[in-house]
Amino acid sequence: MEEEEEAAAAEEVVAEESAAAAEAPTATGEVAAKGMQQGLSLLIKTDKAQWTEPNTHLLCDLWVEQIRAGNCHKGTMSGRGYKIIVDKYSMVTGLKHDKMQLRNRINQLKIMYGFWKELQKQSGFGRKADGTVSALEWWWKDNTKERFSECKKLQYGAPEYIDQLEEIFYDVVVDGFTSYLVGFDGEEEQDGEDV
Template identity: 35%
Template sequence: MASQKETFMAKWTEPLTNELVSLLVAEVKKGNHTTCTYNKTGWNNIHTKFNKRTGLHFSIVQLKNKVNKLKRHYGSFKKLLSQSGFGWDNVNNTVAVTDQSVWETHIKNNSEWAKFKNDGFPQYLDLCIELDENPIDDGAFTPNVTITLDRQKRKLDRTPNSKRRRKSNTYDVSNACKAIHKMIKFKTRAVVAILNGMPNLEQDLYNKAVNQSCLNATWREAFIISLPDRRRGLLESL
């Protein structure tokens, strides 16, 4: 039994934060998340499973405080990604920039963004699910894609440079995200089509594969390009 002092002091490490976020996402999928927060069942599940998996004795209040802090970081990080010259690095789960010099100006205007330059925000995509933001998955938004789309836009835009420069300052990455999200949906459907064509596939493996396909871009790609006789092994490793 933890002492009152041990229970009160919550020290959050990266693995503990990731564990909490995974439980948040799980409760969203179960339907235990309302417009603003989780219902009583959701919080009880998160509280019980978190302490059981970690061997700690955090209170629900401590977990809620951490979630509120993550939400604030999420809002700040999302705003950063909307700035001109910034994108999402799907490999390192961090911010990617077309030119490192853009950091200096933006950090001066918002000191909170400084932590994202070094640490990124690994939980960003999972929190998209928790906050019902239609996430683009962990292989979706890369700086190369953003640059390519921006260049294509300029090729089609024949307005004078001065006017086009003003437009670029307000360029919204949401259109790029939407286009890539459609591509991800298509690839997920491809995985499901392959699964449907596999004879005698157990329902449990089918469910795990569909879930993994939605959450993990790397696994999804590997499954699609694997030889037919190798796919069963990938499924059994889940």
């Protein structure tokens, strides 16, 4: 009798586990996020990131909007800013991207923008009408292989959202053009004499 009860209990546990496994999300783009509230795990369904040029342009527009609204300080977007961007991006595109996907894309754009700024300082190259470096294919291959692959797109010109990138990364991207030494005001003293 006891063995039958144990077998029935074991079958019930297996059936419960099978039902739970059948209900568990398995679609691409679903990630588990640990919720701090009441120690529960929350499942947030997200779409696979689709960073087409129009989607990237929209993200840049929304990011700039939040900078102007005061929700981003020195390159760090506030939680409120992220929520607004996530909601508006989803409303316009129909795609559900989370904070991490947005931040990853902004970080990719930061690399590309840094490379663009570097290109603007290059000398010895021809220039196209839009300011793009005119170089041979091998130069682009050699100079973009260690970077984010989208940097190679810059050989065809600046992205349509370059002005937004300028605003997003203003005072954030270090391009080596200027520097500042803490405690140095630019005036030199000579042997204790005023200059």
